[in-house]
Structure formats: structure tokens, C-alpha cells
Amino acid sequence: MNRHTPEDERRAAEVGSARNVMGSLLEPCVHINIDGYFVGHTCCVHGAHQRENLICSVMSEDFLRFSAENGVDLSMPRPKDGFPGLKPGEHWCLSVAEWYHAYQAGHAPKVVLEATHEDVLTHISPDIIAAIACSNDFTR
Numbered sequence: 001m002n003r004h005t006p007e008d009e010r011r012a013a014e015v016g017s018a019r020n021v022m023g024s025l026l027e028p029c030v031h032i033n034i035d036g037y038f039v040g041h042t043c044c045v046h047g048a049h050q051r052e053n054l055i056c057s058v059m060s061e062d063f064l065r066f067s068a069e070n071g072v073d074l075s076m077p078r079p080k081d082g083f084p085g086l087k088p089g090e091h092w093c094l095s096v097a098e099w100y101h102a103y104q105a106g107h108a109p110k111v112v113l114e115a116t117h118e119d120v121l122t123h124i125s126p127d128i129i130a131a132i133a134c135s136n137d138f139t140r
Contacts (some may be wrong), residue, residue, distance in 0.1 A: 018044055019118040021129060029056035029091045029115035032084060043093035043117050046099045056115035057108075058134060066107035072098070091115070096123045103128065110134040124135035 018026040028041035029129065043056045057063070064075045074092065077085035086092055089111065100123070102108045113133045122131065 002089045013015055018042065018101050020117050021118050021121055021126065023112070023118070026117060027112075027114040029112060031091060042131045043073060043115060052119070053095050054117035054120045055094045055096060056112040057092055057099060058110040058112065059088055059092055060091050060109050063102055063107050063109040064088065066096055066102055066105065067098075068135045070101070100124060103132070 020026045021138060026042050026044070029043050030041045043054050059074070067074050068076075074086045077083060094109075099111075109132075111129055111132050111134070113129070116129065
């Protein structure tokens with residue numbers, strides 16, 4: 001059962017006007033529904049973690065392996081948190097720091113421009129993001 005607090009409603013309103021790196025409305029990214037973490041399935045600042053998970057990324061075997069080797073095993077299910085673990089091909093919102101670290105090491109996952117928050121452009125060059133872009137195949 002989903003319980004929406006006034007804070008959840010405020011965040012949902014903010015997500016509704018959020019823009020992507022191309023200047024249009026931010027599209028959904030995440031297929032997994034984890035209460036309080038991804039409002040509207042989008043990559044924004046929200047949730048109890050208050051992390052800026054702004055980059056919509058398509059998981060690859062290479063990135064998941066790299067991430068696990070660096071202490072963040074995104075493929076490992078965490079039932080306590082409602083997290084089923086990720087598989088290649090699934091979308092997930094990454095922080096700028098996580099994504100850029102993988103990029104520098106040659107393991108960056110593809111970026112879905114339509115679902116990547118515009119604030120990313122204050123940290124990463126548009127040319128870098130565009131070079132690793134793919135189209136959004138999010139289906140509801």
C-alpha cells in the first residue's frame with residue numbers, strides 16, 4: 001500500500017516540471033517501483049537518500065561488473081529494501097559521481113537523454129553525454 005505524505009506530493013509536483021538534457025520534459029527511466037525512491041520513475045533529487053540520481057543509464061554486464069568490483073553491487077537483490085537487483089538492459093538512475101567514475105575508467109553505461117535530468121549538464125559536458133547516448137525504450 002502506498003502512503004503519500006505532503007512531502008511526496010511536493011516532490012511529485014517538482015518532477016512534473018523537471019527538464020531533461022535536451023530541454024524537454026523529463027521522461028520516466030526506472031522500471032522498478034521502490035516506494036519513496038523514484039517519484040514518477042524519474043531521475044531527480046528525491047527519496048530518503050536525498051542523492052542526486054540524475055543520469056538515466058542502461059545497465060550493461062560490463063558496468064554491473066565494474067560497479068560490483070568498486071563496492072556497489074547493483075545486481076545483488078536486497079529484499080529488505082525492496083530492491084530486486086538489476087540485470088543488463090534495465091534502466092537505473094545513477095549519480096553524476098557514479099556515472100563519471102565509470103566513464104573515466106571506460107565502463108560507463110549508455111545514457112538515455114530523454115530521461116536524464118538537465119542538472120547533469122552543470123557537471124558533465126554535453127558532448128560526453130551525447131557520445132554515450134541511446135534512445136528511451138521505457139514502456140509502462
